[in-house]
Amino acid sequence: MGHLGRRARKKKKKMTTESLTLCHESRFVELRRWLKERGFKSKLLIPAHFSDTGRGLMATSPIKVNDMLISLPERCLLTTSTVLRSYLGEYIKRWKPPVSPVLALCAFLIAERHAGSLSKWKPYIDVLPQAYNCPAYFSDEVINLLPSGLRAKAQDQKERVWELHSSAATFFASLQPLLQEPVVTVFSHDALRWAWCSVNTRTVYMRHPQSPHLSTELDVYALAPYLDLLNHCPKVQVTAEFSQANRCYEIRSVQGCRKFNQAFICYGPHDNQRLLLEYGFVAPSNPHAVVYVDLGTLKLCFNDWDKQLPQKLLFLKEHDFLMNLTFGLDGPSWRLMTALRLLSLKPEQYACWKTVLLGAAVSKDREEWTTQTALMLCKILLGESSMALERLSHLKQGAGSSMTEQLSVVEFLRREEQAILGHSQELLGL
Template sequence: MGHRGRRSRKKKKKRTPESQTLCHESIFVELRRWLKERGFRSKLLIPAHFSDTGRGLMATSPIAANEMLISLPEQCLLTTSTVLRSYLGEYIKRWQPPVSPLLALCAFLIAERHAGSLSKWKPYIDVLPQTYTCPAYFTDDVISLLPTGLRTKALDQRERVWELHSSAVAFFASLQPLLHEPAETVFSHDALRWAWCSVNTRTVYMKHPQSPYLSTEKDNYALAPYLDLLNHCPQVQVTAGFNQASRCYEIRSVQGCRKFHQAFICYGPHDNQRLLLDYGFVAPGNPHSVVYVDLGTLKLCLDDRDKQLPQKFLFLKEHDFLMNLTFGLDGPSWRLMTALRLLSLKPEQYASWKTVLLGAAVSKDREEGATQAALKLCKILLEESSMALKRLSLLKEGADSYLTEELSVVEFLRREEQVILGHSQKLLCLQRQPLPCQPSSEQNQAG
């Protein structure tokens, strides 16, 4: 029994990611002291570094199912109400047109970071990342390595930050009386990008009443010090929200957590493209991961001699069948195969268009045509992914630590893409049997 016990412990240790407590580090000592002054005294979770996820929170004792994971008092939360009560409040209240809730929070973070040791929020500012791996930070070279649809969204994100900064230059200049340096230096584009990413990647959802001093954009932001050290895990379930009775932001763990293991939360059922875009990371083993098929790629697998293609695309668009066309580990999605079935129909099968959208199969040869188109899509996407990985490998040579981190996230996404497409190829080939089907070299590489 003893021998089996040792083997069991060894196996268990091998499966459990290594962790190292960070409690002794000065920034976390100061953060805990600062939070204690504001009413947070729980010692159930402590900061630690984990070999698989980096910085996170570790349970110091077992957490039962549906037990409270963390309860953060309202005084610890950074919201627009906090900003309006601060020294920035009078400047925001008299500015016209009113600034957005997002800009108000960004301006406060920048001002507090600039204040340094004089900042009342210094313990929190000190634990925030110095930079992020969100697309807002990506260069053109890195963005060009992303899948087509994500590339467009990444460019949009980067452009939104530029536009926000450009539109706020005059407001930032009005804050000059608070500063010892030129406002354009303190509230630079780099500073706003850092603050924007801090807010967008770390806030929890908390609905606030409409302020007459802010624009009419929705104000659902709340930065939650310490709580935002909790990492995302797609398999975890939690309940979260602001408790009006206790005046605390509370998170309960549905499954619970073992002692000395990392405590996780779930941001939602997001695929890795969404996680990279919104939070700047990817999740290994994400069951929600898919490969998206954009319209341009979809057209590459079709017979351009089909004169009905424009009408077919219009029909699919009218019925919302040109969005969310994907491949997953379980093969092409129902929406994708339905779109391909309709696009493969012959002119004399016009009457079948509507029934195809309801899931009907028209004929054996049209099913074969849709499957062939799906296989062609796999091949096109795999080739595109392989080319991106080759260019990524070249960029890695001589890259600094920041660029290496960005490239590693993109590389993970691309390799996951190859695995998904490889599985989809195998499943589609099985559907075509007994017809011969030779896996491509990209599939073998993905496997």
């Protein structure tokens, strides 16, 4: 794995197509044989290693606009229905209160990985990552290097996995009859973290009927072997859905793909903070990349003597203008500048708030104040980013391969942040 995560690494050097092919590796041979037994026969895409993204799928023939990229039969999908039909089914069905769809899938993945050569899903388990770059795997030192808003979400992710493991302890204990080893060693926190990240990063959206044996949480998960080797590109367009007629999960390419090029899909218009949080990677040249301004940073731009600040912030909150305040590739967002204009208002100008919400300027001096405050925000955020990069540089010294990978992802995010803020400063200074 390279330094930007599974799907997004800087290109180092161009390699020949022959040297990239992975289809002759034993684990991929076994995976394709296993899939063929379940009805998947396509040879359009083969596994390969790409210098810029790592492992992915290569097109062996030209893919035209609206051509089928991949069609994976229902028998190949791992869903809660699969779990309920398995040896775990009777344990889940009699457990009260019912377990969640996510926990059912996690328990199955853990049990199947533990089964080793006896697992019917071994060919798929063998190609899953051994660990992930999601924040659930981050140490506190690495989490503290993240931007403040993302830092809180990353910590929350770690805590959610711990809480899930703790709350599931008695359910896991009920599975002891299936095991020869103590259940606590098989269904450990590390095992659950791996399974949870596998589900969270690799499932495709597929709505399932509500099962009476599971909790009422939405069941929209399907692990899709081979299909999940497709990497993310924010500029690619595809259509993806489960075909009721064909009983297959189908992805069609909107733009097509050249022969011997990597075939991509798009997970959605996500900025790099969300990609890191949800999938454990960042995407270079991401058109959706932004830097967030949180409330704590916003307050640093105001003096204590501004007695109207609490009322102004309450007003912004009531009108949903304290969230998603960002700097992007084209400078400060409309929402950020509108929020700053509202904060700039003097008491005698409060009657203008409706026109400000519609994008109108108030006065020349208020516009200057707004621009200067936006510049101040840039300076504050750049300072935080520089301090994080300095601490990151020290942590890299002597770090193991796993932490080095995590630090490299955070470093890319922070350097992208600096580039966006630097460009915003230039635009605001014009």
